[in-house]
Amino acid sequence: MKKLLAVMAPLAIVLSACTATGTSSTTSTGAQTATQQLGMAAIKIAINAKCTTELNTLPAWQTATKVMTSTQKQNIQSEICGCVSEKAPQSVTAVDLATAALDPNARAAIVSNVVSKTINACVREAVN
Structure with missing residues (x-):
């Protein structure tokens, strides 16, 4: 019985090493995907905050909201920033997402770029 254990233990170690090597590439891909997902979540949160700030500085928005109730203003603002x-995701690359997950300064730059590219189009959609 001890001889069988002595033969099986190294065999089990060798086989588990092969299995671990085979899954390391999958884990690496999974880690990249997780990083991208974290990056997208971080960017979306930052986009909502930046959108609200930029929207409130637009002269057209300030003029239009003077005649709105706070509920109307909030609903339209949510619609625009949701847009x-x-x-x-259409304006952000996978590299940007990974960078955004790890670097707050890069995230701020990416967010600013995305918001400035899309806010005017979304305001037009909301108004129409």
Whole structure:
């Protein structure tokens, strides 16, 4: 019985090493996907905040909201910033997502770029 254990233990170690080597590439791909997902989540949160700030500085928005109730203003603002968040994945690369997950300064630059590209189109959609 001890001889069988002595033969089986190294065989089990060798086989488990092969299995671990085979899954390391999958884990690497999974880690990249997880990083991209974290990057997208971070960007979407930052986009909503940046969108609200930029929207409130637009002269047309300031003029239009003078005649709106706070509920109307909030609903339209949510619609516009939701539109910007939906359009964000079209403007962001996988490299940007990974960078955004790890670097707050890069995330701010990416977010600013995405919001400025999409906010005007979303305002037009909301108004129409």
